Amino acid sequence: MMKRNESLEYTLESMAYDLAIQIVSKSSYSCNSNDLLAELAGILPMCIEIIKFQQESIKHKSEKILQK
Secondary structure: OHHHHHHHHHHHHHHHHHHHHHHHHHHHHHOHHHHHHHHHHHHHHHHHHHHHHHHHHHHHHHHHHHHH
């Protein structure tokens, strides 16, 4: 069974892949760059949250290693 942190990390990783797919699909059919920018602006907050979580995860793992 996955620990809560591993489960959350897996969920965020899955969301990151979904966001990447959305970005690629939006850019492939969007003729209007303003529409594409609007779509990406909607996705950006989620990207920021994923990055923050990853930074905290790395910081936590680094602290554990340094404590040994």
